[in-house]
Amino acid sequence: MRPLIVRLRNYVGDVVLSLPALELLQSNGYAPHLVGKPWVGQLLEAYGWPTTPRAGAFLDRVRQLRELRRQSAMLDPGFDGRENMLVLPNAFSGALEPRLAGLRAVGHGTEGRSWLLSRAERPLWGHALQHFWALSCRFLGVDLPAPKQIGLRTSRSDQQLADELLRRHGVRPGFVALCPFAGGVFEDQQKVWPAFAPLVQILTQKGRDVVCCPGPTDQGAERLVGSRLIHGIDLGVYGGILRRAALVVANDTGPGHLAAAVGVPTVSVLGPTVPEQWAPWGPTVTVVRRWPRWPTVHEVMEATGLA
Numbered sequence: 001m002r003p004l005i006v007r008l009r010n011y012v013g014d015v016v017l018s019l020p021a022l023e024l025l026q027s028n029g030y031a032p033h034l035v036g037k038p039w040v041g042q043l044l045e046a047y048g049w050p051t052t053p054r055a056g057a058f059l060d061r062v063r064q065l066r067e068l069r070r071q072s073a074m075l076d077p078g079f080d081g082r083e084n085m086l087v088l089p090n091a092f093s094g095a096l097e098p099r100l101a102g103l104r105a106v107g108h109g110t111e112g113r114s115w116l117l118s119r120a121e122r123p124l125w126g127h128a129l130q131h132f133w134a135l136s137c138r139f140l141g142v143d144l145p146a147p148k149q150i151g152l153r154t155s156r157s158d159q160q161l162a163d164e165l166l167r168r169h170g171v172r173p174g175f176v177a178l179c180p181f182a183g184g185v186f187e188d189q190q191k192v193w194p195a196f197a198p199l200v201q202i203l204t205q206k207g208r209d210v211v212c213c214p215g216p217t218d219q220g221a222e223r224l225v226g227s228r229l230i231h232g233i234d235l236g237v238y239g240g241i242l243r244r245a246a247l248v249v250a251n252d253t254g255p256g257h258l259a260a261a262v263g264v265p266t267v268s269v270l271g272p273t274v275p276e277q278w279a280p281w282g283p284t285v286t287v288v289r290r291w292p293r294w295p296t297v298h299e300v301m302e303a304t305g306l307a
Contacts, residue, residue, distance in 0.1 A: 001031035003072035005065070005085040005103065007054075007094055008036030012235065012254025015040060016261045017129040017281060018088055020147050021136035022049070025086070028140050033068060042234040043258075046153035058093070065101035080104075083118050086139055088132060090123070092116075106139050129281045149282040152261035154240045162233075162240025166211075169228045175209040176304075177242055178227065179250035179259065181218040189272035191252045195297045197223045199249065202297065206306060211245070213238055213255070247304055252278060260285045267303045269295060 004025060008015050015036065022032050034040055034051045041051040052068060055061045065085075073079040080102075087094045087107030095116035098105040107113075109120030124134040133146040154162075166175075180196040203210050210227040221229055230241065238255060242248055243262040250256030250266060252273040259266045260280035268280050270289040279287050288295045288303045301307040 001026075002029055002082075003076050003079060003084070004030040004032055005068055005072065005098075006032045006034050007085065007087045007089060007098070007105075008034055008040060009089050010037055012039070012043065013252075013257035013278070013280075014088075014128065015043060016150065016152065016254065016257040018132040019044070019150055019152060019261065020129065021088075021132040022047075024133070024136045024140070024144070028142070033072070035065070035068070039235050042236045043239070045158060045236045046155040058097070061097050062100045065098055065103060069101055069103055083139070086135065087117070088135065106135075108135065125277075127277055127279075127281070149263065149284075150261040151263065152239060152258070154243060154262065155236060158234075158236035159240040159243070162237045162244065165230055165233070165237070166241065166244060169211075169230060171209050171211055171228055173244075174246045175211050175228075175244075176203050176306075177211045177213075177245040177248045177259070177264075178224070179248060179253050179255040180212065180220070180224065181214065182251040182253040183217075186252065186272040186274075186278075191271055191273060193251055193269040193271065193294055193300075195294070195300070196249075197225065198297050199300060200224050200226050202301060203306070208246075208306070211241065213241060247306070249300065249304065250280070256280050267300060269300055 032049050034049055035054050038053040055064045083104045083106050085098050085103045085105040087105050090108055090110040092111040092113050095113035099116040104118035106119045107117050108123040114120035121138045124131050130146050182191040200210050204226040212224055212227045213230045214221040239258050239262055242259045245264050248259035248264050248266045252270050256268055257280045260282045265284045268287045275287045286303050
């Protein structure tokens, strides 16, 4: 297997949507070494790919890539003689850092950075998964259709811990998981559907246990009266919990992509987000969007099939 450094994007949903592209690289003889956020190793633990948390300061990031280049060249004497890095982000720095580290990177020729890349590809503007998939195809020189589902795997240890947490919190089979938090905005508009609290009440009245897993920076969980709150889990365990759900209802947020990726029925409640580009991917996804207004609780319940 030929080592290949892959710079990932910074958001959970983006990394989930790039998974088929990473698997394509591996199936064509490359051994990805992932550079990204510290949680990448947790999220993709089941795949066994080495990961390096990206350094904070610019010069530290360059030194980091230079060291990864040295390590890769020790494993593969031909490493420096070929294209040896794939850059998924479109930012200028994403091309500048590998260039200064002596790497031969392939990426999209955006942000005026084509001259920094060993090969600059034209972006495919469509769904984000197809965007990442097309870049991997062009890197490999193949033309293949994107998969219809992601099929994210969960490690055995993460699934065992997820199952234990569900038992410990008294969660019964057939539960509904909610992903009611969303970081950032889309075109200056909030991405948080404002009616999760009444949804919890309706679901519990119908006899469903409702599970929510707030992250350390998520706020407002106390308003979800009647839900079982599971705190302090990493993304790998989160995926294991979502895998056991009968249904997930989510904002435009990373855990919504995670739910779709593990194959659970997912209702994606979108506001300003463009679904053609950023909706969760897969045959188990139902998108509910009525923008410029938010969907009502009744419309979301109709989409769940539990009304």
